[in-house]
Amino acid sequence: MLKIGSVEIAMPAIQAALSGFSDRPMRVVARRYGAEFAMAEVVLDELVTRKGKLRDRLLKIGEDDHPIGGQLMGSRPEQFGEAASDLVEGGYDLVDINFGCPVKKVLGRCRGGFLLSEPGNALAIVKAVVDAVGGRRPVTLKMRRGFDDSEESERNFFTILDGAFTLGAAAITVHGRTVKQRYIGPSNWDFLARVKRHVGTRTILGSGDLFTAGAVVRMMNETGVDGVTVARGAIGNPFIFRECRELLEGRAVAPPSVAEQREAIEFQFGETLKLYDPVRAGAVFRKFGIAYADLHPMRADVRQAFINAKDFEALRDVLAVWYDDRREWPPVTPREGLRDLIAAGAACNI
Numbered sequence: 001m002l003k004i005g006s007v008e009i010a011m012p013a014i015q016a017a018l019s020g021f022s023d024r025p026m027r028v029v030a031r032r033y034g035a036e037f038a039m040a041e042v043v044l045d046e047l048v049t050r051k052g053k054l055r056d057r058l059l060k061i062g063e064d065d066h067p068i069g070g071q072l073m074g075s076r077p078e079q080f081g082e083a084a085s086d087l088v089e090g091g092y093d094l095v096d097i098n099f100g101c102p103v104k105k106v107l108g109r110c111r112g113g114f115l116l117s118e119p120g121n122a123l124a125i126v127k128a129v130v131d132a133v134g135g136r137r138p139v140t141l142k143m144r145r146g147f148d149d150s151e152e153s154e155r156n157f158f159t160i161l162d163g164a165f166t167l168g169a170a171a172i173t174v175h176g177r178t179v180k181q182r183y184i185g186p187s188n189w190d191f192l193a194r195v196k197r198h199v200g201t202r203t204i205l206g207s208g209d210l211f212t213a214g215a216v217v218r219m220m221n222e223t224g225v226d227g228v229t230v231a232r233g234a235i236g237n238p239f240i241f242r243e244c245r246e247l248l249e250g251r252a253v254a255p256p257s258v259a260e261q262r263e264a265i266e267f268q269f270g271e272t273l274k275l276y277d278p279v280r281a282g283a284v285f286r287k288f289g290i291a292y293a294d295l296h297p298m299r300a301d302v303r304q305a306f307i308n309a310k311d312f313e314a315l316r317d318v319l320a321v322w323y324d325d326r327r328e329w330p331p332v333t334p335r336e337g338l339r340d341l342i343a344a345g346a347a348c349n350i
Contacts, residue, residue: 005170007138010036011248018042018235021287022039025272026038045073046083049083049086070095077124081131093138096173116146116147126163139169143157144174145177161174171226187207206229216228216244269315289309293305296329297333305322
């Protein structure tokens with residue numbers, strides 16, 4: 001059982017907040033295949049507080065989309081606090097603060113991972129959010145292991161980590177790469193183990209290099225973290241949550257059949273059409289289709305078919321041709337690019 005404040009879930013693998021990906025369709029298909037908790041897309045605090053269609057969509061949560069976390073990004077404590085309160089009023093079950101995004105545009109505006117270099121402002125933001133939420137929901141943080149590899153950066157990390165828990169944070173997710181690393185190089189799991197030893201019984205979630213259920217279980221076993229957040233490893237692979245549960249319960253894991261893949265794709269595509277108009281739905285889903293292709297036994301051909309599909313009807317054609325359950329397909333094998341990592345006992349997350 002993973003406990004984050006008032007939120008309790010039996011399966012300790014959470015779908016992470018993914019900008020441009022973790023919309024409602026991605027969340028509900030993840031829940032269908034075993035995720036108990038899912039994070040919405042990271043959103044700027046000012047967009048939550050600004051009246052309009054975007055705010056209305058952000059605060060419209062389906063009854064089947066709980067528990068759900070909302071992740072905020074910004075730079076001003078007072079705006080963070082106001083947005084956090086709005087998320088609570090809108091029905092979010094948890095409020096998360098993003099101190100980890102490494103995107104250059106975000107850093108240039110003193111948001112996300114930049115705040116790891118400003119512990120004073122970072123902790124002012126945590127206090128503002130905790131005060132605004134007022135115990136109504138758990139408050140959590142997403143951090144990387146520092147802005148860079150300097151000793152000063154590490155001191156800043158632990159200042160923010162300890163200070164956030166003192167201020168009332170219910171849990172902190174730690175990604176094993178620095179902000180400067182972005183997505184390059186391995187995630188430092190030894191650092192995650194060190195963080196967990198440092199905080200003792202307080203709740204730490206691990207992140208980084210989680211593309212397979214095996215990697216999830218290894219991270220928990222090797223670092224002692226209380227749970228994990230799965231980010232890029234869940235794009236086009238909602239089955240990872242089912243597989244995590246199977247491994248954690250000591251059962252054998254089998255890759256999803258082509259028929260199961262088609263069922264998941266059709267379900268997510270249908271939910272995407274409910275949320276967006278057909279033109280927008282096609283553009284949004286295409287990137288998921290490209291990721292789903294890595295599960296297919298004919299992955300290279302299917303990936304190219306999704307890349308070539310420029311509209312809604314073309315995506316339907318890809319399903320009709322490449323997920324035809326009347327054909328006999330070769331056995332499904334591990335996802336492309338992951339076989340060596342699986343064999344080596346490693347794998348990569350956002």
